[in-house]
Amino acid sequence: xxxxxxxxxxxxxxxxLQRSIDARRAEPAGGGFGIAxxxxxxxxxxxxxxxxxxxxxxxxxxxLASGRRNDDEFVQTLLDLVTDQAEPAELRSGVLRIxxxxxxxxxxxxxxxxxxxxxxxxxxxxxxxxxxxDAVEMLSQEKDEYAQRRLLDSLDSGExxxxxxxxxxxxxxxxxxxxxxxxxxxxxxxxxxxxxxREAVRLLAADAQSVDVLQExxxxxxxxxxxxxxxxxxxxxxxxxxxxxxxxxxxxDESEDDEVRAATLxxxxxxxxxxxxxxxxxxxxxxxxxSPGSESLNEAARAYQRQRGRD
Amino acid sequence: xxxxxxxxxxxxxxxxxxxxxxxxxxxxxxxTEGATDPVRVRLRNQRPxxxxxxxxxxxTDFVAxxxxxxxxxxxxxHVPFLIAGKHPHAxxxxxxxxxxxxxxxxxxxxxxxxxxxxxxxxxxxxxYGERDRFVSAFATFNGRGLGRFSVFRDMHRGxxxxxxxxxxxxxxxxxxxxxxxxxxxxxxxxxxxxxxWRFDRPAPNLFDVAFLGETDPFGTVTFAPSxxxxxxxxxxxxxxxxxxxxxxxxxxxxxISEQATLAYGSTYDDFSRMEGNPHGSAxxxxxxxxxxxxxxxKDPVFFLLHCNVDRLWAKWQRENGRFDPSxxxxxxxxxxxxxxxxxxxxxxxxxxxxxPWNGVVGTTGGQFDRPPTAPGxxxxxxxxxxxxxxxxxxxxxxxxxxxxxxASGMGFDYDDVPY
Numbered sequence: 001x002x003x004x005x006x007x008x009x010x011x012x013x014x015x016x017l018q019r020s021i022d023a024r025r026a027e028p029a030g031g032g033f034g035i036a037x038x039x040x041x042x043x044x045x046x047x048x049x050x051x052x053x054x055x056x057x058x059x060x061x062x063x064l065a066s067g068r069r070n071d072d073e074f075v076q077t078l079l080d081l082v083t084d085q086a087e088p089a090e091l092r093s094g095v096l097r098i099x100x101x102x103x104x105x106x107x108x109x110x111x112x113x114x115x116x117x118x119x120x121x122x123x124x125x126x127x128x129x130x131x132x133x134d135a136v137e138m139l140s141q142e143k144d145e146y147a148q149r150r151l152l153d154s155l156d157s158g159e160x161x162x163x164x165x166x167x168x169x170x171x172x173x174x175x176x177x178x179x180x181x182x183x184x185x186x187x188x189x190x191x192x193x194x195x196x197x198r199e200a201v202r203l204l205a206a207d208a209q210s211v212d213v214l215q216e217x218x219x220x221x222x223x224x225x226x227x228x229x230x231x232x233x234x235x236x237x238x239x240x241x242x243x244x245x246x247x248x249x250x251x252x253d254e255s256e257d258d259e260v261r262a263a264t265l266x267x268x269x270x271x272x273x274x275x276x277x278x279x280x281x282x283x284x285x286x287x288x289x290x291s292p293g294s295e296s297l298n299e300a301a302r303a304y305q306r307q308r309g310r311d
Numbered sequence: 312x313x314x315x316x317x318x319x320x321x322x323x324x325x326x327x328x329x330x331x332x333x334x335x336x337x338x339x340x341x342x343t344e345g346a347t348d349p350v351r352v353r354l355r356n357q358r359p360x361x362x363x364x365x366x367x368x369x370x371t372d373f374v375a376x377x378x379x380x381x382x383x384x385x386x387x388x389h390v391p392f393l394i395a396g397k398h399p400h401a402x403x404x405x406x407x408x409x410x411x412x413x414x415x416x417x418x419x420x421x422x423x424x425x426x427x428x429x430x431x432x433x434x435x436x437x438x439y440g441e442r443d444r445f446v447s448a449f450a451t452f453n454g455r456g457l458g459r460f461s462v463f464r465d466m467h468r469g470x471x472x473x474x475x476x477x478x479x480x481x482x483x484x485x486x487x488x489x490x491x492x493x494x495x496x497x498x499x500x501x502x503x504x505x506x507x508w509r510f511d512r513p514a515p516n517l518f519d520v521a522f523l524g525e526t527d528p529f530g531t532v533t534f535a536p537s538x539x540x541x542x543x544x545x546x547x548x549x550x551x552x553x554x555x556x557x558x559x560x561x562x563x564x565x566x567i568s569e570q571a572t573l574a575y576g577s578t579y580d581d582f583s584r585m586e587g588n589p590h591g592s593a594x595x596x597x598x599x600x601x602x603x604x605x606x607x608x609k610d611p612v613f614f615l616l617h618c619n620v621d622r623l624w625a626k627w628q629r630e631n632g633r634f635d636p637s638x639x640x641x642x643x644x645x646x647x648x649x650x651x652x653x654x655x656x657x658x659x660x661x662x663x664x665x666x667p668w669n670g671v672v673g674t675t676g677g678q679f680d681r682p683p684t685a686p687g688x689x690x691x692x693x694x695x696x697x698x699x700x701x702x703x704x705x706x707x708x709x710x711x712x713x714x715x716x717x718a719s720g721m722g723f724d725y726d727d728v729p730y
Contacts, residue, residue, distance in 0.1 A: 066587030
């Protein structure tokens with residue numbers, strides 16, 4: 001199931017749920033829909049009924065979720081459905097979302113965390129990408145060691161577990177380990193897509209050994225601007241003084257990319273030591289604000305002036 | 312002859328912030344030039360056509376009016392009155408509201424006090440100026456991961472799950488959490504109020520590169536080069552991961568409507584089902600950090616999402632008259648943990664103080680124990696109100712407008728929830 005199909009499915013589920021709520025509220029008895037939904041015992045049976053269309057099945061589970069969030073039978077039904085390979089992918093994906101919702105509100109589900117982790121691990125090799133990716137992300141959020149290892153192994157194998165190199169790197173970021181950094185430095189320099197290089201750069205921001213790589217990327221005019229801007233963020237964290245020197249040079253350099261100039265000026269505005277906002281920079285930003293430059297640069301100059309008023 | 316006005320007991324601009332809730336104020340003659348008789352003055356909303364608007368009332372009973380006549384003793388005795396923002400006319404900028412005092416007989420100006428009607432607003436409808444001030448204050452608060460924001464991130468982790476979720480004080484706990492954060496932001500820029508994300512409507516202006524960012528195809532949030540949120544940093548490193556399962560330009564999140572939420576029922580037990588939908592459903596309308604309780608506060612959208620959850624509670628309270636903490640339909644668990652009247656887990660009974668602001672720690676951090684650490688200390692005090700206490704109880708968080716007791720007002724209001 002592709003991302004667009006998933007969005008369409010979730011939207012249809014939501015519309016079905018809202019229709020059923022509005023219909024209940026329009027009934028002569030009126031009253032709260034939550035109570036009405038809970039009294040409709042057949043809804044859980046309908047949700048389990050494999051002969052029915054996935055949209056009303058998932059909508060029925062949503063209708064029941066608020067009232068039966070701490071009901072063992074309801075929670076068990078969700079775990080059964082999500083691990084049942086005979087169920088359609090969109091239904092399992094929809095049930096994963098309800099499980100995610102219950103993570104916020106169900107004491108019962110949270111008390112059964114080991115079972116939930118087992119269920120999610122069983123989905124790591126699901127043929128459907130959306131189901132697999134969601135399960136890996138939910139496990140990564142729990143800092144699950146198995147999921148992390150599978151993500152890392154998939155990078156070595158060239159078949160990224162989350163479907164793309166970009167997403168797989170991103171998911172590794174939930175529980176970054178020092179031994180990932182050499183691989184990430186390599187990806188930041190050599191990956192084919194700017195998005196993959198950017199994701200690696202985002203994670204390198206926590207690695208003191210990567211400051212030179214980040215500086216090099218920021219100063220590389222041949223690099224994509226989004227990767228350069230991501231490197232500016234990490235470089236600023238790891239070496240604020242070095243960053244300020246480079247950022248000033250970039251801001252003053254009119255042959256530089258305007259987006260990168262605006263982004264580095266924004267960093268000097270909000271995060272640099274006030275001494276970095278000196279008379280020379282004030283004068284230059286005054287000029288920038290008045291000149292018909294790029295919209296980004298003009299906006300960054302205006303933000304600088306607002307901050308200057310507060311300094 | 313001159314008059315002086317003090318709002319919230321202060322004579323500096325730091326207290327000149329109003330909500331819809333009546334605020335205590337005083338006026339007195341500061342230079343009487345030999346007068347021996349009381350001087351009749353007229354207080355009035357100075358700019359009825361632009362900016363924030365105010366209403367004024369005698370101190371004894373709040374009856375909102377654009378004007379008020381008061382007799383001021385020549386000896387400088389302070390005369391109390393009440394002042395409030397005039398719903399729905401919130402300020403757009405600091406100091407854009409004003410109360411003018413004139414001599415009632417000559418219309419001679421005696422003083423002008425600039426104010427702000429500082430109200431929590433729909434993030435999608437904020438002006439560029441409001442948006443930019445909020446973004447700047449929030450980015451400063453994050454401080455590249457080194458700011459005090461990290462404490463707020465630590466308050467809402469897996470270890471503190473049962474303090475804030477799955478039990479009845481879910482709404483009270485998050486109201487205190489938001490208020491604490493909002494007051495921190497106001498310490499950076501006092502003109503900022505926490506906006507809300509009305510998740511049952513499309514919010515393209517919120518999910519924009521100039522505000523809280525647009526998501527690229529890989530779930531990484533992108534920002535305009537001038538937006539300081541691009542430098543957001545947490546314990547996961549740089550940037551923000553958030554991937555919507557709905558079209559952020561045209562659709563609402565995957566939640567039930569506001570009307571349906573308010574129709575859950577008229578008792579707290581009924582209404583608290585909203586912890587699942589729309590609250591949980593708003594979180595899981597995305598993949599990424601926001602979809603998990605332990606990682607969600609790393610995304611700044613979290614605070615706007617919860618501001619709307621709190622607004623819905625506020626609306627429900629107003630529609631059903633549920634401000635009184637001693638009303639079991641306003642909050643069902645009236646006891647206190649450790650006493651015979653305890654009815655549910657510690658931290659979720661009306662008289663229980665709430666973690667982490669109470670500083671109480673446990674040993675196991677399990678389902679029925681307090682977490683082993685209490686980050687952040689006491690709740691940040693306000694420059695304009697005394698409530699709630701710095702170690703708030705569950706029950707204290709109910710009467711946010713001071714409907715039951717004027718001293719209970721907490722210094723915030725919503726644009727569509729009048730007093």
